[in-house]
Amino acid sequence: MKNISKSDETNVRQFPVDGARAQRVCRMTEKQAAKVRDMSTDELASQTFVCAEEFAYLTGRTLKSVQHLMDRNQIPVHREGMPGSKRPKRFIMMQEYLDALRHCRAIITADERYHIDRLMRDKSTYRRSSNKARPINRIRQENL
Secondary structure (H helix, E strand, O other): OOOOOOHHHHHHOOOOOOOHHEEEEEEEHHHHHHOOOOOOHHHHHHHOOOOOOHHHHHHHHOHHHHHHHHHOOOOOOEEEOOOOOOOOEEEEEEEHHHHHHHHHOOOOOOOHHHHHHHHHHHHOOOOOOOHHHHHHEEEEEEEE
Protein backbone atom coordinates (compact mmCIF):
# COMPACT_ATOMS: atom_id res chain seq x y z
CA MET A 1 0.00 0.00 0.00
CA LYS A 2 1.05 3.53 -0.68
CA ASN A 3 1.45 5.92 2.23
CA ILE A 4 -0.52 9.13 1.90
CA SER A 5 1.53 12.18 2.71
CA LYS A 6 0.11 15.31 4.31
CA SER A 7 0.18 17.19 1.01
CA ASP A 8 -2.07 14.53 -0.57
CA GLU A 9 -4.55 14.81 2.30
CA THR A 10 -5.00 18.54 1.75
CA ASN A 11 -5.93 18.02 -1.91
CA VAL A 12 -8.76 15.58 -1.15
CA ARG A 13 -12.19 17.18 -1.55
CA GLN A 14 -14.84 16.65 1.10
CA PHE A 15 -17.62 17.06 -1.51
CA PRO A 16 -16.25 15.71 -4.81
CA VAL A 17 -17.51 17.18 -8.08
CA ASP A 18 -19.53 14.79 -10.24
CA GLY A 19 -17.08 14.42 -13.12
CA ALA A 20 -19.58 12.89 -15.54
CA ARG A 21 -22.00 15.76 -15.01
CA ALA A 22 -19.26 18.36 -15.33
CA GLN A 23 -17.89 16.87 -18.56
CA ARG A 24 -21.04 15.63 -20.31
CA VAL A 25 -23.69 18.13 -19.24
CA CYS A 26 -21.68 21.27 -18.52
CA ARG A 27 -18.94 20.49 -21.08
CA MET A 28 -16.14 21.51 -18.71
CA THR A 29 -12.58 20.29 -18.58
CA GLU A 30 -11.12 18.84 -15.38
CA LYS A 31 -9.28 22.11 -14.73
CA GLN A 32 -12.52 24.09 -15.05
CA ALA A 33 -14.40 21.63 -12.84
CA ALA A 34 -11.69 22.02 -10.19
CA LYS A 35 -12.75 25.68 -9.80
CA VAL A 36 -16.02 24.58 -8.17
CA ARG A 37 -15.73 25.23 -4.43
CA ASP A 38 -15.60 22.29 -2.05
CA MET A 39 -19.08 22.41 -0.49
CA SER A 40 -22.38 20.59 -0.86
CA THR A 41 -24.64 21.53 -3.75
CA ASP A 42 -27.31 23.05 -1.49
CA GLU A 43 -24.74 25.15 0.36
CA LEU A 44 -23.20 26.26 -2.93
CA ALA A 45 -26.62 27.31 -4.24
CA SER A 46 -27.17 29.45 -1.13
CA GLN A 47 -23.99 31.49 -1.75
CA THR A 48 -24.38 35.13 -2.78
CA PHE A 49 -21.71 35.06 -5.50
CA VAL A 50 -20.75 32.06 -7.67
CA CYS A 51 -18.27 31.83 -10.53
CA ALA A 52 -19.30 30.75 -14.04
CA GLU A 53 -18.12 27.16 -13.47
CA GLU A 54 -20.14 26.85 -10.26
CA PHE A 55 -23.21 28.36 -11.91
CA ALA A 56 -22.99 25.93 -14.83
CA TYR A 57 -22.56 23.01 -12.41
CA LEU A 58 -25.55 24.09 -10.29
CA THR A 59 -27.95 24.83 -13.13
CA GLY A 60 -26.99 22.08 -15.57
CA ARG A 61 -26.14 24.51 -18.37
CA THR A 62 -23.03 24.38 -20.51
CA LEU A 63 -20.16 26.58 -19.40
CA LYS A 64 -20.09 28.27 -22.81
CA SER A 65 -23.77 29.24 -22.57
CA VAL A 66 -23.25 30.62 -19.05
CA GLN A 67 -20.34 32.76 -20.22
CA HIS A 68 -22.48 33.94 -23.13
CA LEU A 69 -25.27 34.94 -20.70
CA MET A 70 -22.70 36.82 -18.60
CA ASP A 71 -21.33 38.66 -21.64
CA ARG A 72 -24.80 39.73 -22.76
CA ASN A 73 -25.76 40.87 -19.22
CA GLN A 74 -28.73 38.50 -19.15
CA ILE A 75 -27.94 37.42 -15.61
CA PRO A 76 -26.95 39.68 -12.67
CA VAL A 77 -23.13 39.85 -12.58
CA HIS A 78 -20.79 41.42 -10.03
CA ARG A 79 -17.47 42.64 -11.45
CA GLU A 80 -14.32 42.94 -9.37
CA GLY A 81 -11.26 44.84 -10.52
CA MET A 82 -10.00 48.27 -11.34
CA PRO A 83 -12.51 50.54 -13.10
CA GLY A 84 -12.08 50.29 -16.86
CA SER A 85 -10.10 47.05 -16.76
CA LYS A 86 -10.60 44.89 -19.84
CA ARG A 87 -11.06 41.59 -18.03
CA PRO A 88 -12.45 42.13 -14.52
CA LYS A 89 -13.13 39.06 -12.41
CA ARG A 90 -16.85 38.36 -12.66
CA PHE A 91 -19.20 36.54 -10.32
CA ILE A 92 -22.85 35.68 -10.89
CA MET A 93 -25.17 36.91 -8.15
CA MET A 94 -26.93 33.61 -7.48
CA GLN A 95 -29.62 34.77 -5.05
CA GLU A 96 -30.70 37.69 -7.25
CA TYR A 97 -30.86 35.32 -10.21
CA LEU A 98 -33.05 32.82 -8.32
CA ASP A 99 -35.29 35.64 -7.05
CA ALA A 100 -35.81 36.82 -10.63
CA LEU A 101 -36.56 33.27 -11.80
CA ARG A 102 -39.27 32.78 -9.19
CA HIS A 103 -41.46 35.14 -11.18
CA CYS A 104 -40.40 34.07 -14.69
CA ARG A 105 -39.90 30.36 -15.32
CA ALA A 106 -39.65 30.50 -19.10
CA ILE A 107 -36.25 28.91 -19.76
CA ILE A 108 -35.06 27.20 -16.61
CA THR A 109 -33.44 23.81 -16.22
CA ALA A 110 -34.57 21.02 -13.91
CA ASP A 111 -31.78 21.80 -11.45
CA GLU A 112 -32.80 25.45 -11.28
CA ARG A 113 -36.40 24.41 -10.66
CA TYR A 114 -35.21 22.22 -7.77
CA HIS A 115 -33.34 25.09 -6.09
CA ILE A 116 -36.18 27.56 -6.66
CA ASP A 117 -38.71 25.15 -5.16
CA ARG A 118 -36.43 24.64 -2.16
CA LEU A 119 -36.20 28.40 -1.66
CA MET A 120 -39.95 28.81 -1.92
CA ARG A 121 -40.58 26.03 0.59
CA ASP A 122 -37.95 27.28 3.03
CA LYS A 123 -39.02 30.92 3.03
CA SER A 124 -41.44 31.45 5.88
CA THR A 125 -42.73 34.67 4.34
CA TYR A 126 -43.65 33.06 1.04
CA ARG A 127 -47.38 32.22 0.95
CA ARG A 128 -49.57 31.30 -1.97
CA SER A 129 -52.91 33.01 -1.85
CA SER A 130 -55.64 33.01 -4.44
CA ASN A 131 -58.17 35.76 -5.05
CA LYS A 132 -61.00 33.37 -4.19
CA ALA A 133 -59.82 32.90 -0.59
CA ARG A 134 -59.74 36.59 0.30
CA PRO A 135 -63.46 37.43 -0.03
CA ILE A 136 -64.42 34.27 1.88
CA ASN A 137 -62.24 35.29 4.81
CA ARG A 138 -63.82 38.76 4.88
CA ILE A 139 -67.34 37.32 4.89
CA ARG A 140 -66.49 34.96 7.72
CA GLN A 141 -65.01 37.77 9.80
CA GLU A 142 -68.07 40.00 9.23
CA ASN A 143 -70.46 37.22 10.28
CA LEU A 144 -68.63 36.68 13.56
